[in-house]
Amino acid sequence: MPNKILRVEGVSQRFDYRRARTIQDRFTRAKVEADSFWALEQVSFDLEAGKSLALLGANGSGKSTLLKVVGGIYRPTTGNVYRKGRLGALLELGAGFHPELTGRENIYLNGSILGLSKKSINTIFDDIVDFSGISQFIDSPVKTYSSGMYVRLGFAVAVHVDPDLLLVDEVLAVGDEAFQNQCLKKVRVLQSEGRSIVLVTHSMDNAIAFTQESVLLKHGQVVYAGPTEVAAGKYHQIVNESAITNSNTVSPITGKIVNSDSSNTLQHKVSADVNIDFAFNAIQESLELSLNVEIWTSDGYRIVNSVQKLLIHSIAQSHSGTITLRNLVLGEGEYRLALRLMNTSDDSLVAVNESVGFIAIPRSASNSGLIPVEVSIGNLEG
């Protein structure tokens, strides 16, 4: 029996568009705006204790809403969330501070909300203040804090309350680089202690670095739940597909790396040719397209973007071919191959395939980094 820390069962969340705030509004415009939409629909997933999970999706896909439901801020319209242990949460900016209270008072208030006694807050108080690095402002009302200070204190509280489950929403993008690194290091420590983290992020880099599992949402529904690497590829697909404005130009483009294995990965040597078969149907005639071949690193950088012109004359004909990347030289790691078709007349995206396949370069002891370079040391003295 696997040891679960979080179970989300059939959670749906309906939001009503009702902006009536006064009785006057209620009488004059209630009927017009009484409308609702489902921000989440039948969302189910679970998480094993000690593992971490990323919630992925385009803007408006419902991932932040889902995090708030998990954190108990919103009650689900239907369905249930089951969780275990102490919850630490950093949702959007700030960790739920009362603007009129000082930093010190907020630490105590937040600690008590998270279920700590006054005595146990006393013991972690100095650690929180040290971590946040804002000790000289700790007795000022938090409304006087800058957004950076807010996040620093919020994060410091969330990670020091001994959370079994930590919810983090995008906040790692705030704060300077030094503080970000400090946070990420702390997150690593928490993970090594067997605590679980649920992360909402747009950075596939962070998702892959910090989580094993992912839930990918689209319009409030789960489209994929599984390993983060796979989810990240599908995330790119969803986000970029939404950029296709005119879908009546070509059919979706398919592609496959020749010689790749069952998980669509080509075990590649440091330098070799890579062949990709591709196919699509043209729905319009006389198209001037460009085919972009892209290679992405697992942490979200595009290191190759090669543009090839394609002229299409006839309709509804299956167009296919093979792309060859000659003598592709890559450093160790995993790379993702993507294909895009652009219409050159108006520069619009007409088809995209974000996960044609993966290229894996085996790890070597002496060479890490994107570009493999043979280095030797000569004239060694002393």
Added chain:
Amino acid sequence: MITSETPWIVVGPKRHVGTAVREVWEARGVVRALVRREISSRYRGSVFGFAWAVFKPLMQLVLFSVVIGKFLGASKSIEDYSIFIFVSLMVWGFFSECISGGATSITSSAALITKVSFPREILPLSRVIIGGYNFLVQIPVLIIGFAIAGIWPPISNVVLIIPIAFAAILFALSAALILSAINVYARDTQHLVEVLLMLFLYLSPIMYSWTFVWNAVQERFGSELFFKIYMLNPISSIVIEFQDLLWGGDRFYSDGSIASDLIGTGTLTYWGLPIFGLIGFYFAYRLFLRLEPNFAREL
């Protein structure tokens, strides 16, 4: 460490009154933190600090007993008017603070509601506890008043206060729960509450005795109906009981009636108050729990 034995915490669409009460009990540390913070911050930065808590009601006592008691002559028909008005104002102050503070308790804590999870009813509850605290700190002033006037309520009356105080807390809490929840959806509520509180300071027997209303109604209409309507306001019944037990003792009003004559008027009686209070509280809490799931979204 989390094991398969660790109990699940469930967040579902709705809480029931029973589970909600248990959750509030488990989160009592939050109530303590909120109340302590409010009380300690109230007089922070002032030289006389806590003395203000006693000074304000004392001034009110002097003002009312001089202006209404002497100038308007209420002390001619109500013996020991300063004790009478002080008891009444203590009770009124409690209700007025719980109701006006309670109404805005959710909306003024939007930063907490939208970011952290805790039973939301803790906010109106802590306003009521703060109201109770401010009631209690006035008791020394009341005791000094008893000593100056040379009248002391029988000990049995002090014991009899307990169920009435319990009813007062339940009514105040019910009002705070309902108003705080409604105010999230219609911000007019907090303004309406201010107006109604102003009105009910005069529509409740605070500065005058309920017998004035009783006599006037009998004289003009010859019917008890209007008096019964007047007494529908639970604050009236509770204020009268407090006056009866602390000020009245076993003495008579100057017109010969005693406070407990209320029983003869067919309105709410002693034990009716806590019972009705409990029923009201149950329904108020249910209404709160029905409106609560959307708080974070509405704020």
